[in-house]
Amino acid sequence: MRRGAVIGRALLLVAASAAVAAGEARAQRAQWTDVVYVPGQWSGGRVVAQADSIAMVMRIDYFSAPPKWRAEIRRSSDGRTLGEPVILIGQGRRAVVVTALGSTPLEQHALARDPLVTAAVVFDQSGRRAGPASGRITERSADGRVGRIVFRRVIRNPSFDNKLLDPGNRAAGRTLLASGIAAVGDQRSASVVATAGARGVDRVQTPQGSVPVTPDTAAVSRMERFAVGAVALEEFLRAGGLGPYAPAHSDSGGKPQ
Amino acid sequence: MNRHGRLVMALGLLSGAAATPSTAQGVLDRLRQAANIARTLLPISTDKEVEIGRGIAATIAGRFPVSSDAALTRYVNLVGLTVASQSPRPDITYRFAVLETPTVNAYAAPGGYIFITKGALGLIENEAELAGVLAHEVGHVNQRHVINQIRKSDTMREVRNQLDIKGSTLDKVVGTGSNALFMGLSRGDELEGDSLGILYAAAAGYDPGGLASFVARLDRHAGEGPVSEFFATHPKPDERVGRLHAIAQREDLRSSVTLAERYRESVH
Numbered sequence: 001m002r003r004g005a006v007i008g009r010a011l012l013l014v015a016a017s018a019a020v021a022a023g024e025a026r027a028q029r030a031q032w033t034d035v036v037y038v039p040g041q042w043s044g045g046r047v048v049a050q051a052d053s054i055a056m057v058m059r060i061d062y063f064s065a066p067p068k069w070r071a072e073i074r075r076s077s078d079g080r081t082l083g084e085p086v087i088l089i090g091q092g093r094r095a096v097v098v099t100a101l102g103s104t105p106l107e108q109h110a111l112a113r114d115p116l117v118t119a120a121v122v123f124d125q126s127g128r129r130a131g132p133a134s135g136r137i138t139e140r141s142a143d144g145r146v147g148r149i150v151f152r153r154v155i156r157n158p159s160f161d162n163k164l165l166d167p168g169n170r171a172a173g174r175t176l177l178a179s180g181i182a183a184v185g186d187q188r189s190a191s192v193v194a195t196a197g198a199r200g201v202d203r204v205q206t207p208q209g210s211v212p213v214t215p216d217t218a219a220v221s222r223m224e225r226f227a228v229g230a231v232a233l234e235e236f237l238r239a240g241g242l243g244p245y246a247p248a249h250s251d252s253g254g255k256p257q
Numbered sequence: 258m259n260r261h262g263r264l265v266m267a268l269g270l271l272s273g274a275a276a277t278p279s280t281a282q283g284v285l286d287r288l289r290q291a292a293n294i295a296r297t298l299l300p301i302s303t304d305k306e307v308e309i310g311r312g313i314a315a316t317i318a319g320r321f322p323v324s325s326d327a328a329l330t331r332y333v334n335l336v337g338l339t340v341a342s343q344s345p346r347p348d349i350t351y352r353f354a355v356l357e358t359p360t361v362n363a364y365a366a367p368g369g370y371i372f373i374t375k376g377a378l379g380l381i382e383n384e385a386e387l388a389g390v391l392a393h394e395v396g397h398v399n400q401r402h403v404i405n406q407i408r409k410s411d412t413m414r415e416v417r418n419q420l421d422i423k424g425s426t427l428d429k430v431v432g433t434g435s436n437a438l439f440m441g442l443s444r445g446d447e448l449e450g451d452s453l454g455i456l457y458a459a460a461a462g463y464d465p466g467g468l469a470s471f472v473a474r475l476d477r478h479a480g481e482g483p484v485s486e487f488f489a490t491h492p493k494p495d496e497r498v499g500r501l502h503a504i505a506q507r508e509d510l511r512s513s514v515t516l517a518e519r520y521r522e523s524v525h
Contacts, residue, residue: 033342156460159345177347200315201432206439207489211320213435219318220311223352223370226327228334233342236335240384240516242462243339 030064030129031158035234035244036116037149042079054149055079059230060120063158063177067091067127068165071120072176074230082230085176086111089167092125098173119148135244151244299408303348303368305419306404310368312431313403313438317364317372320439321356324375329355332523333391336384337371340392343457346399353391359483361475362490364438365394367403376483378524381471384516387524388458389468396453402446406437441490451497455504465510469501 036058041050047057059082063070069090074082087098088106095106111117119139124130131137137150160177163169200215238245301309324330330353337353344351351369361376371394373387381387397403407413412433416422422430441447451468459465476494478484491497504510 031345153342154460155343155345156456157345160347200312200319201428201435204316204320204432204439205436207441207486213316213319215312215315216318216323217311217315219323219354220314220370223314223318223323223354226330226334226352226354228331228338233335233338237339237462240462240519241514243460246462246512246514 028064028066029158029160030062030133031155031160032062032129032134033153033155034058034060034062034120034122035151036060037151039146039149042076045078047079056231056234058116058120059234061177062122062129063160063165064123064127064129065162065165068162069123069127070165070172070177071095073117073120075116076231080229080231086117087173087176088117088120089165089172090121090123090127092127093121093123095121096167098167100173103167103173116148151238153243299413299416299419301401301404301408301419301422305422306401307349307368309404309407309422309427309430309434310366310370312427313366313434314368314370314372316431316435317356317366317370317438318354321358321360321372321374323372324355324357326355329524333373333378333387336387337391337395339461340388340454340457340463341369341395343392343460344395344399349398351395351398361478361484361487363390363394365397365403366438367398367401367434369398371395371398380474380478381520381524382474382517383467384520385458385464385467385514386471387467387520388461388463389454389465390471392457392461393450393454393468395457396450397442397446399453400446400449402442402450403434403437406442407434410437439490444492447492448497448500451501452504455501455510456508459505459508459510459512462512462514464512464515465505466501467515469498469505472497472501 035056037054037056038047039049039053040047040055041053042048042055047055056079057076059074061072071088071090073086073088074084075086076082088095089098089103090096096103097106097109097111106112106118106121122130132152134152134154137152138146139148139150141147164172164175164177166172200213200217202212202214203210204213237243241247333355334353337351341351349369351371353371353373355378356372356374358374359376359379360374361380363371363373363377365371371391373390373394377390378387381390407430410433412426412429416426442450454468455465458467472494475484475487476498479488479494
């Protein structure tokens with residue numbers, strides 16, 4: 001065989017291997033949301049015991065590219081709204097708390113004493129998610145009582161930036177990846193909204209011909225101010241039996257670790 | 258084709274034009290083709306996409322007034338956010354509004370500004386159908402269909418980078434995008450919106466047949482005034498319905514959640 005042909009085949013092989021490796025890396029990426037409930041009912045800023053009732057206490061948005069992962073944790077203190085996010089970035093079972101100013105290992109942070117936060121580290125040593133991909137997960141204590149109920153839903157075809165799984169990245173503590181909840185989006189898009197400057201057009205083409213228009217930026221501002229909170233969205237899903245709240249959805253039981 | 262692929266193709270066409278100048282017209286055609294491809298390479302950031310989308314949204318709201326019914330707007334936002342939460346674009350905040358017009362249609366401006374008309378809500382029979390329609394629009398936003406139409410347009414001929422899209426150029430870009438929306442996107446973009454829409458709606462837990470049943474119902478109203486714009490701007494309903502059923506079968510999408518009663522209570 002000629003030398004050129006051999007080199008050509010070798011290059012093809014390397015390219016094919018690289019393509020397979022890239023495909024596998026993409027396939028391992030995952031994004032999902034856990035909505036965490038505990039037994040009881042919100043009253044006066046805390047959850048009180050209440051039979052046959054569960055209270056939403058936390059939403060966690062996960063982004064994973066093993067062994068690295070990221071969790072954006074938003075807690076509720078009233079059952080109606082979610083607070084500012086806490087960002088954990090991890091590798092395997094190790095995690096750091098990331099802020100705009102820097103990062104601190106979780107075990108040295110005050111949050112390490114918060115069982116709801118430590119329970120958010122749902123990864124094994126290799127950074128893979130432990131537990132089911134989606135559905136309802138009921139965690140029970142040793143005496144059989146329900147501790148937490150997690151409703152997990154997966155997001156297809158994640159497209160997040162892997163750089164934001166790196167605690168050394170300066171933007172990691174300032175950039176939020178979670179989407180789909182107006183409360184988050186309003187914070188993020190404020191600067192864009194403030195600088196929007198199109199005066200617009202006075203005529204548009206339609207299938208019926210050219211028609212006059214008067215751009216209504218005030219209506220768009222009202223659209224932007226119309227916020228539907230994450231808690232309201234979860235209640236809506238739950239009432240409709242949608243996604244992980246579907247009555248037939250399997251309950252994996254056990255602890256998702 | 259990705260950005261590098263398009264760059265290589267543009268360079269290839271340019272070099273081909275220089276190497277084989279069979280006719281002057283041929284050279285000009287090739288140069289024009291290369292320039293068109295190069296224009297589609299222009300990166301447009303999410304912030305710029307939202308800025309353009311805001312202008313297009315204002316134009317849509319200028320053609321048809323936006324409903325001030327807070328309860329209805331909240332319901333449409335809840336259904337919209339339910340399907341948008343399946344979107345893989347974390348950089349977009351989705352917002353939904355209802356347009357006060359009997360015209361049957363829905364519009365997706367770049368940056369996540371999505372509108373549905375009262376006429377469409379009047380023909381929709383359950384929440385799964387509404388979810389399917391809104392998910393189709395979310396698909397347009399995710400795939401940047403309007404932004405890509407703008408990139409290919411003559412408006413972008415003198416734009417060297419996205420910082421040039423301001424002032425009167427921004428107005429022209431908004432006009433181009435608005436015209437693209439009102440005149441209809443390409444058949445390919447509409448079918449892609451369908452493909453993504455059925456997946457988002459099904460992943461959110463809705464009956465995957467929602468969008469198909471709405472499109473099939475529209476077909477039965479063909480010829481009626483309020484539906485005429487929809488038919489002028491979208492592929493034929495029977496083609497869409499056939500493709501949607503095929504996708505549901507191929508992807509094994511199964512759910513029977515339609516929530517007709519919640520829809521009736523919230524909309525009618």
